[in-house]
Amino acid sequence: MGGKKLNLAVDMNGCPNRCLHCWLGHMPNRKMEEGSDRFIVGFFSPYFDQIAYYSWLREPDYCDDYEERWKRDLEISRNAVPERFELASFYRIVRDENYIPFLRSVGVKKVQLTFFGLESTQDRYVGRKGAYQEVVRATELLISGGIVPRWQCFINEENREEIVQLFRMAKEIRRERCPGLEFFVHEGSCDGENRKLYPIRIEKHHIPDELKEVFLNYDRILSEAECCRMLTDDSSSPVFRIGNEITLNVSNGFDVYYNFTHMTEPWKIGNLKTDEPDKLVRDILSGNTPALNATNRCAWSELTHEYGDPSSDRVFSLDDYKMYLFNEYLIRRMPGQ
Numbered sequence: 071m072g073g074k075k076l077n078l079a080v081d082m083n084g085c086p087n088r089c090l091h092c093w094l095g096h097m098p099n100r101k102m103e104e105g106s107d108r109f110i111v112g113f114f115s116p117y118f119d120q121i122a123y124y125s126w127l128r129e130p131d132y133c134d135d136y137e138e139r140w141k142r143d144l145e146i147s148r149n150a151v152p153e154r155f156e157l158a159s160f161y162r163i164v165r166d167e168n169y170i171p172f173l174r175s176v177g178v179k180k181v182q183l184t185f186f187g188l189e190s191t192q193d194r195y196v197g198r199k200g201a202y203q204e205v206v207r208a209t210e211l212l213i214s215g216g217i218v219p220r221w222q223c224f225i226n227e228e229n230r231e232e233i234v235q236l237f238r239m240a241k242e243i244r245r246e247r248c249p250g251l252e253f254f255v256h257e258g259s260c261d262g263e264n265r266k267l268y269p270i271r272i273e274k275h276h277i278p279d280e281l282k283e284v285f286l287n288y289d290r291i292l293s294e295a296e297c298c299r300m301l302t303d304d305s306s307s308p309v310f311r312i313g314n315e316i317t318l319n320v321s322n323g324f325d326v327y328y329n330f331t332h333m334t335e336p337w338k339i340g341n342l343k344t345d346e347p348d349k350l351v352r353d354i355l356s357g358n359t360p361a362l363n364a365t366n367r368c369a370w371s372e373l374t375h376e377y378g379d380p381s382s383d384r385v386f387s388l389d390d391y392k393m394y395l396f397n398e399y400l401i402r403r404m405p406g407q
């Protein structure tokens with residue numbers, strides 16, 4: 071397909087974590103069978119000139135043969151090079167001494183590590199005992215291995231004071247060992263598992279003053295009440311653009327989704343094993359999914375009236391709030407979410 075680029079993110083190995091904020095939604099771990107990668111690239115090759123193949127959708131480098139795996143991703147991609155995105159596996163950083171040298175060898179200069187709070191909060195949010203100690207240890211190992219860590223913190227009503235303490239810890243590490251250590255805080259989207267945290271979403275007037283300078287896009291965040299005011303007279307419908315670069319998430323059962331939001335039934339485009347390629351590619355390009363076919367039955371004003379809370383001080387970006395409203399509609403109106 072002239073001029074179109076396809077990025078494929080395939081859940082070939084799963085993830086060791088079960089984060090309470092996971093925007094993709096929790097899925098069972100299942101190692102995909104040998105040859106799945108070539109089958110998937112082959113499926114799309116007649117239709118796309120450029121294909122970047124990623125053998126991970128959740129935790130990068132979770133498989134033991136991550137080095138071979140990376141080479142294979144490069145090899146089977148077509149006229150495109152997959153990126154590293156400053157992401158890595160903290161699970162592997164603390165278990166495999168060859169991993170940081172590997173990251174450096176493929177050009178990684180920064181790695182993002184995610185925090186939800188101090189020890190017991192972090193362990194509970196990641197879903198594994200020891201997760202807090204692992205990210206702290208991963209920070210040290212990255213610094214001594216010549217890679218700059220970036221701490222990203224998800225804040226909510228429950229953990230806001232702990233995030234302040236993490237910021238103070240980060241400042242100490244900057245002073246003592248790593249002046250370049252990056253730190254930022256954000257509220258997160260409201261898809262996947264994170265939807266379930268809506269009741270404890272951070273309220274605008276509860277954002278600690280100390281964190282405002284490191285809060286992502288602080289000047290542009292809105293309360294839910296402000297979002298409702300902006301949308302209450304908006305008669306337009308949700309629009310999802312399928313441009314010249316398409317990114318697809320592929321589950322370990324070969325189900326295909328756009329990367330707009332979580333991977334649930336209304337968002338499923340089809341299945342690589344059971345659907346006929348011409349039809350599936352047509353559906354991808356035209357947006358033929360139950361969710362996208364429902365957009366013209368919705369107007370923002372109606373969704374806001376029905377599902378918005380005009381008295382809420384919970385924090386959103388406008389786009390995340392729109393996705394929250396539209397998914398609320400799908401959950402209530404469409405079975406299988």
Ligand code: SF4
Binds near residue numbers: 085089091093
């Ligand atoms: S957020 Fe990332 S690390 Fe956490 S469960 Fe989801 S995919 Fe795994």
